[in-house]
Amino acid sequence: MELFNSFIRDFANWIWGMPLLFLLLGGGIFFLIYSRFIPFRFFGHAVNVLRGKYDKDDDPGQINHFEALSTALAATVGMGNISGVAVAIAIGGPGAIFWMWISAIVGTATKYFTCTLAVLYRGKDSRGEIQGGPMYVIREGLGRKWTPFAIMFALFGMIGCLPVFQANQLTQAFRDIVFQPNGIEGEIVDAGFLTFRDIDMYIGLVILLFVGLVIFGGIKRIGKVASKMVPAMVVLYFISVFGIILIHWEDVPYFFNLIFSNAFTADNYNGDAAFGGILGGLIVLGTRRAAFSNEAGIGTAPMAHGAAKTMEPVREGLVAMLGPFIDTIVVCTLTGLAILLTGVWQTSDSNGVTLTAAAFQEAFPGFGSYILMLCILIFAITSLFSYSYYGTKCLGFIIGAERQHWYNYFYVVSILFGAISTLEAIISLIDSAFALMAIPTMISAVLLSPKVMQVTRKYVAELKASSRP
Numbered sequence: 001m002e003l004f005n006s007f008i009r010d011f012a013n014w015i016w017g018m019p020l021l022f023l024l025l026g027g028g029i030f031f032l033i034y035s036r037f038i039p040f041r042f043f044g045h046a047v048n049v050l051r052g053k054y055d056k057d058d059d060p061g062q063i064n065h066f067e068a069l070s071t072a073l074a075a076t077v078g079m080g081n082i083s084g085v086a087v088a089i090a091i092g093g094p095g096a097i098f099w100m101w102i103s104a105i106v107g108t109a110t111k112y113f114t115c116t117l118a119v120l121y122r123g124k125d126s127r128g129e130i131q132g133g134p135m136y137v138i139r140e141g142l143g144r145k146w147t148p149f150a151i152m153f154a155l156f157g158m159i160g161c162l163p164v165f166q167a168n169q170l171t172q173a174f175r176d177i178v179f180q181p182n183g184i185e186g187e188i189v190d191a192g193f194l195t196f197r198d199i200d201m202y203i204g205l206v207i208l209l210f211v212g213l214v215i216f217g218g219i220k221r222i223g224k225v226a227s228k229m230v231p232a233m234v235v236l237y238f239i240s241v242f243g244i245i246l247i248h249w250e251d252v253p254y255f256f257n258l259i260f261s262n263a264f265t266a267d268n269y270n271g272d273a274a275f276g277g278i279l280g281g282l283i284v285l286g287t288r289r290a291a292f293s294n295e296a297g298i299g300t301a302p303m304a305h306g307a308a309k310t311m312e313p314v315r316e317g318l319v320a321m322l323g324p325f326i327d328t329i330v331v332c333t334l335t336g337l338a339i340l341l342t343g344v345w346q347t348s349d350s351n352g353v354t355l356t357a358a359a360f361q362e363a364f365p366g367f368g369s370y371i372l373m374l375c376i377l378i379f380a381i382t383s384l385f386s387y388s389y390y391g392t393k394c395l396g397f398i399i400g401a402e403r404q405h406w407y408n409y410f411y412v413v414s415i416l417f418g419a420i421s422t423l424e425a426i427i428s429l430i431d432s433a434f435a436l437m438a439i440p441t442m443i444s445a446v447l448l449s450p451k452v453m454q455v456t457r458k459y460v461a462e463l464k465a466s467s468r469p
Contacts, residue, residue, distance in 0.1 A: 081379070088100065090355055092286065093270075119305065125396055127402060155398070201420055241337070245341065299440070357373075
């Protein structure tokens, strides 16, 4: 198992080098400039679309705009915001947050292009049902000769959408926040290729059973559950973190300044160098953690937005671009401030969810970690619901929609693997899969970007015409 961990870690570090960084950040900058900064110019209109102002019941698709964004956010606003940010700060210090911001800003344009394409080039699965996502964009937009490229996305999508990270961090949270403080340690199990605590296995089994009860209901049930839980989890988390910020209010300007200054000095970076130096390593770290958090350019969100009930691809693209803003600019920043303001990033050797729990405990002694535990439970469970849908769509594209439900059996079993594995191995596995998903997603989006601008200009002209007296 150690050999596998070493290999997957080295592969993740290699593939997240210059080519992929150029593809994600460079591609996002290209989309931002090519669209003439449409994510910023039409932000208010996107909010109106999200509110349902333009919804029509007879439009093709399976779920409305709000449910589509909620399903996407259920996957992105999740453990990546709590654990992923903690990992970024533990390795890169405050400066990592700045590069997450940069990745999110260009990611809004990436989301606009990829999710507009997801509706513009919707295809039909083997059952004749309308579907969206990079694999259908590639096949319908670029032509059948590009099908191997679409299959590449679907294959690695089935790995990238596994719930192993969510299961790992939810298990770690239960163990470190609930059980160990109450004297429940569990026993070490040596399976030869893998060593773990039996309590982790038991927690994983409970998560497996709970998630299995929901995910077999399909996208309509997931969309309805997510649309109810996502607003509640965001509000609960916001209130908690704002409480931490108010307690340390006088230190906020100092840490914002530190985020900007450390972004270019990399004073607190302790990871591997990249592009010849530690600053390059910090930029890669911020980009990787932002991609893990908001998934702009990875290709999962277009699968949810491609199921939206709309005749206007541009509207869904506008709704989708709100995702990186909510996810990274808002939620990840709040998590980062909580960790920085409480000082636990310098006083604790913890990583992942345990570091964030330490911040909550420092701010609210005696009960802070339990507040976070409740937030973690909601974040992780909603993420677990959404990713199952993405994985089934990937498998359905390859072997047929009538057999896509097979993925869910593999999916729930992988929860147990995530629960008993190490955090480093899990992050490296998902990072590697995300990188390999991003390659076909971004290349197809760049090649089809003129089509996006064609429908954008038409939509903007009609919008202006309809607003005239």
